[in-house]
Amino acid sequence: MKTVTEKLGEIVAEAFEACGYDGKLGAVSISDREDLCQFQCNGAFDGAKLYKKPPFVIAGEVVDILLKNNIFKKAEVAKPGFINLTLSDEYVSKLLSEISEDKYLSVPQTGGGATVVVDYGGPNVAKPLHIGHLRSAIIGESIKRLAKAAGYNAVGDIHLGDWGLQIGLVITELSKRFPREKCFADDFSPGKDSVLTLDVDMLSEVYPLASKKSKEDEEYKAEAQRATFELQNGRAGYVALWKEIMRVSIPDLKKNYDRLNVSFEYWYGESDADKYVGELVDILKEKNLLKQSEGALIVDLEEEGDKSPIAPIIIKKSDNSNLYSTTDLATIIQREKDFSPSGIWYVVDTRQELHFTQVFRCAKKAGLTSAKTEFLGFGTMNGKDGKPYKTREGGVMRLEDLLTTAKNAAKDKLNASAYLSDASEEEKDSVAEKVGIAAIKFGDLINHRSKNYIFDLDKFLSFEGKTGTYILYTVTRINSILKKTETDYDAKPSLFRLYSDSERELALKILLSGERFKTALAERAPNNICDSVYQIASAFSKFYHDNKIIDEKNEEKKNAWLSLCLLTRKMILKHLDLLAIDSVENM
Template sequence: MTTVLHQAAEHALGAALISLGLQDVPARLLPCPKPELGHAAIGSALQGAKLLKRSPMSIAADIAVAMSGASGIAKAEVAPPGYVNLTFTDDAIAAALEAQAADPKCGIPGVPAPEKVVIDFGGPNIKPMHVGHLRSLVIGEALRRMLEAIGHDVVSDIHLGDWGLPSGMILAEIRHRFPEAPWFDQAAQGPFPEELPVSVDDLSSLYPQAAAACKADESRMEEARATTAALQAGQPGLSALWRSIVALAKGRILESCDRLGAHFDLTLGESDAQPEIPALLAYLEATGAARRDGAALLMDVVASEDRHEVPPLVVKKGDGSALYATTDLATILMRRRDLNADRILYVVDGRQHLHFLQVFRAAVKAGLSGEAALEHIAFGTVNGPDGKPFRTRAGNTMGLVELLDLAKEKALARLAEGGRLKDSSSEALDDAADAIGTAALRIADLSSHRTTGYILDLDRAVSFEGKTGPYLLYALVRLRAILAKAGAAGGHIVLQHPAERRLAIACLGLGDAVHRAVKSRSPHELTAWTFDLAAEVSRFYADCPVLGEQAPEIQASRITLCSAAETALGASLRLLGCRVPPAM
């Protein structure tokens, strides 16, 4: 556990264990299973029983005696089968909370050994993003923020899917529409026109139409394959046209990401790995990491523990073209060599499990990843109320911008229904609706474990009641409104009411919740804690008047407690990627 309170108690516990001859037992506090029993628990007696050849209960009694005299401990009580439940003093809780509120890091402890972490999420192709990209962006951004918060050096990369057969399909489709365009002259060396024959809006239809044509006509598929090979071989016209298309698409993609609050340090694509591929393929073959199968190049990645067949990884096709796996291997090499990554995280749909299993094994086998750890952070699908993948009413895949607009529209309707912000300007109302709608989507996604799919019910997601994003936003907006009315009237926290103690203890759990979420690679751990904190804030309001409190010292204490809760809740919502409007 990671609060200031727990760290002090663990220091005292360490001294107690040494005095009992249990210096090899970790001095670690555990969450107390029932809040009414205490604020933390000690399980060291269970571990030390075999070492001392004594009963856990007798060892726990000795630990309780030692901890009873420790600073900040009000009670240390033994509980079967050998636990010690600790209750902290009100003064210790208050001091710890004031320290957390004053800490620029909000009391979130750093890791003892920070790493250089590259996190790969988003992963769009050059066509407009759709609802299928939502989870990668939301989970990836939350993890990026939390990894930074605990001290890692994080580099985020969107890793555009701008290479491979789809590229050839799109270019071949454009050639069919504009056969005389200069980019398709194999002898042309440039310069080529700056104005493209297609617009950014055309990109959404180009690939589906090209794919349909290739499916219906084998000659079109062969043309797409030949175009892909020519592009990868560096034909000047195709290369110039493709670079311009990617730049056009990237601008629209990053606009969508920015609206959702996703930040990228790098916006590299598969094409950026292309210069590495010839040398990489030669290395793989020369070292025996890959073998020839006709003109193709394969890597065997089977392992003795496999329960299912793991086929060889194809890194070069018979026509000489590279695949996604090839660019993934080259990208791992670049991230290790150029970014000095200690860990590379891929936030990608769980249905890509086999692909990453093959690629990771191939990277390790060929020594491309060095000492860097490789992780696939898999997630489930976003489903509609019918339990099937979320789609438009017409049955089509919904675009990401369309989904954001729909959530914003529903948020506007909820604001109007409740008579909220009726005196606000249209600009302020629009901004609030955008923040509420986006938070609704983020929290709906981050409320369940990432590996499970979930049903996205937009009407429920934008509700101000229940476990929703708007509920959390409103909890913070209300705290800020109280503090704005109070001005600078706070004082030292003095805990007298049970609701005050519960709120203070809840606030102090922020650091622990962040570390749990990072360890499990699942932001839902922090989301669950945030809902618990918001619930404690509501109970505090019900039991403890703040601005209406008549006793000046109690009022000042409660204002400071509200400020500490605002700090903790605000920090959590920032880490979850939510933007909070000034009013709701």
């Protein structure tokens, strides 16, 4: 389904051509002055240069043609040559009907079935998720969902950190605590010898301590590096212990991602790419890209035209061990073999931009993939002091604790507002969980992903303003109207007819959803979806307050209003689904 501006652009282009001008001048955009018009065309200004005529004259000729078309309520020239357009109620009603019949609900189908791999999440195993893992997970999930909705074969890969120094640190600390365990012996026999049994609490305590020790004790750090190297080279006892770490870690990760409504098609990790490292080295050798530098293997990346220096990328350290760059390049080989993608999108912290600039350039030089690689950086979640968000004690908060804090705060808010006063405790818990998670996710996603933002749970839980709570409340308000009028949620809208300005405003916001979806995908920026759904919810609120929908005596008007309610609900739920936010029935 074409967006509204695309449809109008074709109509205005025909008008330009009818006047003897190039149809390309007919591009239409959303008006930035809603008090004057809904849409505008600025093509007369470019036309003035091409045809040596005043823009006001060209615009006037085009408007004369447009006024013959009944899709416009108003088409007028504004000096010095703007074409201002406002749609007729009949045409808006027709467009609303088309959207209600569209199975894609205005999401432009631009993917064409092409495969894109979305790399997001990226947690290290052997330790619990913390709040620093929030943004990659929820931004990546939304981008993936939007790509799927637009017709891409979008696959999400968590890209676990499961093969690096953090595993070596855990192995080292465990070896000191349980030196007699067989998995630390040189003669460990897989399948015969037992492995140390771990649990989440133990790993949660072991990793931070091991990390702290490695920063204070060079010998301890060297032991961990050696353990990492031996793991990567297949030491049997360490591999068996690594499998136990994975057995314990993965379910805990899934539990927290499930709470966020985040899912991955593939749970690949650095370990899965390890088997492609040899192939990577061979390719780089064949292309004569590898060099030795102080015992390490590197690839020079500088190119003619670089505005600033770019350091070589290290492929192998002097002890032959791998780095993140090695694994990331090997992962590109793996993805090319597994998916043959047209794009690989990396949703990662903006502070990793230089690293991925190096990885992408090396991959291009080596011809590892034909996919377009994109760095989709995100900013920092800060506390009210403007610094990275911490616990009251100054530590990094576990993600699970943050989500539970939001749930409890939502429950307090709902109880204080007398919402759900008749609900059971189980129902209150369920609603509070969804409201709390929605508050966190919407509060994050409404900011452009590249920007830092202030985390303010009280603000995010407000029933007013640009909050997830407000959006969910709008849905429950529509639910209430439909239930009281005995209208099925899945009923097909029977009539679209506009009677007032508040209806026109709501209709326009629904019509513009396609534009917002298109921009969100092009920019890989879910904040556009948040802005769009807020505008729809806000317009619905005004429509709701202006009209007594349930008590309306005129059946035709009431049916038109209920049709608008049904479509509004459908569109809000579509937006929420793209944001991976669950709705609620009541609140």
